[in-house]
Amino acid sequence: MEKIKLGIIFGGMSTEHDVSIVSGTSVISNLNKDKYEVFPIYISKDGEWYTYKATNISYKVGDKISNITEIDNPISYLKNLDVVFPILHGLYGEDGSIQGLLELLKIPYVGCHILSSSISMDKAYTKIIFEKAGIKQANYLYLKLLENKYALVHKDFSEELITLDKACEIAEILKYPIFVKPSNSGSSVGIRKATTREEMKEAIKYAGQFDSKILLEEQIIGREIECAVLGNEDVKASCLGEILPSDSFYSFDAKYNNAESKTIISAKMKENLEKQVKELAVKAFKAVDGKGFARVDFFVNEETEEIYINEINTIPGFTEISMYPKLWAHSGISYSELLDKLISLAMK
Numbered sequence: 001m002e003k004i005k006l007g008i009i010f011g012g013m014s015t016e017h018d019v020s021i022v023s024g025t026s027v028i029s030n031l032n033k034d035k036y037e038v039f040p041i042y043i044s045k046d047g048e049w050y051t052y053k054a055t056n057i058s059y060k061v062g063d064k065i066s067n068i069t070e071i072d073n074p075i076s077y078l079k080n081l082d083v084v085f086p087i088l089h090g091l092y093g094e095d096g097s098i099q100g101l102l103e104l105l106k107i108p109y110v111g112c113h114i115l116s117s118s119i120s121m122d123k124a125y126t127k128i129i130f131e132k133a134g135i136k137q138a139n140y141l142y143l144k145l146l147e148n149k150y151a152l153v154h155k156d157f158s159e160e161l162i163t164l165d166k167a168c169e170i171a172e173i174l175k176y177p178i179f180v181k182p183s184n185s186g187s188s189v190g191i192r193k194a195t196t197r198e199e200m201k202e203a204i205k206y207a208g209q210f211d212s213k214i215l216l217e218e219q220i221i222g223r224e225i226e227c228a229v230l231g232n233e234d235v236k237a238s239c240l241g242e243i244l245p246s247d248s249f250y251s252f253d254a255k256y257n258n259a260e261s262k263t264i265i266s267a268k269m270k271e272n273l274e275k276q277v278k279e280l281a282v283k284a285f286k287a288v289d290g291k292g293f294a295r296v297d298f299f300v301n302e303e304t305e306e307i308y309i310n311e312i313n314t315i316p317g318f319t320e321i322s323m324y325p326k327l328w329a330h331s332g333i334s335y336s337e338l339l340d341k342l343i344s345l346a347m348k
């Protein structure tokens with residue numbers, strides 16, 4: 001049988017470049033080489049395309065990639081492939097742009113298509129879809145940074161110009177602590193938890209360095225629970241995972257630099273809550289018109305039995321120790337089998 005020519009694209013132009021190197025190289029080393037002819041493609045932070053020759057090095061977040069050779073013509077390089085797995089986290093990878101390129105080239109690819117990718121990458125728009133789906137989530141305010149002014153974006157999308165001080169004053173209806181997030185954030189980059197007006201002001205300015213859309217959210221008290229979904233039409237939910245961050249929230253440092261952060265698989269809770277989380281994960285995935293796979297993140301308050309959705313990640317971390325593959329491993333699907341499933345879903 002002829003091998004499937006599989007492109008793995010990793011790296012990329014987002015703030016999650018380094019995380020993607022770890023995910024991408026991990027996928028490359030776990031693929032069944034009898035089945036696939038693997039074409040690793042690395043995109044540098046400034047958007048140059050390279051081929052990558054897999055080494056035995058296992059990358060950690062922050063390591064520089066080696067063994068790369070520039071690709072003269074990325075388009076003709078891609079056209080030779082049967083299917084592509086973009087393991088690019090964040091902007092230009094998880095937001096529909098690479099998906100758009102692959103659509104244009106008529107190359108099947110793993111994961112969500114353009115619309116679901118772009119909605120899910122933008123926290124403000126994800127919220128609008130979840131609202132429509134009736135899925136409970138944190139109360140929030142949506143600000144836009146326009147040149148040096150701010151606009152409060154109302155529920156009907158009308159914009160009211162306000163000063164930063166006024167924005168902070170209005171946001172205080174949410175009660176401290178308030179999470180301030182760039183709308184397009186990933187890996188917690190640009191996110192701060194503000195406990196005073198002064199901190200909120202700084203946090204808004206800081207978030208504005210990453211995106212011109214900024215979300216202010218009330219804090220949700222509850223366990224941080226994640227669920228993996230897999231499928232195109234018939235979507236399955238995995239067992240649940242739990243995050244125990246080492247920090248006061250799951251910040252970039254707590255995610256990648258702090259060994260004290262722990263993940264638990266599978267997370268135990270009352271059966272009815274567990275069942276609801278799984279149903280909501282599939283519902284949220286369908287609501288954004290997801291395909292292939294995603295990790296859906298929640299806060300679960302066991303006392304009040306309330307489940308709040310936090311976000312949906314359409315290209316979740318994919319190292320061997322990442323939550324997404326580990327949830328499936330616990331549900332009986334090994335890392336390599338999972339890759340096979342994702343690739344066959346892409347080719348359907």
Ligand SMILES: Nc1ncnc2c1ncn2[C@@H]1O[C@H](COP(=O)(O)OP(=O)(O)O)[C@@H](O)[C@H]1O
Pocket residue numbers: 138179181185186187188189191217218219220221224245249250251297310311
């Ligand atoms: N409304 C909230 N209430 C409580 N914790 C939150 C809230 N929003 C975010 N967090 C914390 O911040 C982390 C990162 O926020 P998140 O929205 O998931 O951004 P990212 O897309 O960068 O992962 C979460 O994992 C959680 O620990």
Ligand SMILES: [Mg+2]
Pocket residue numbers: 187188297311
């Ligand atoms: Mg998150």
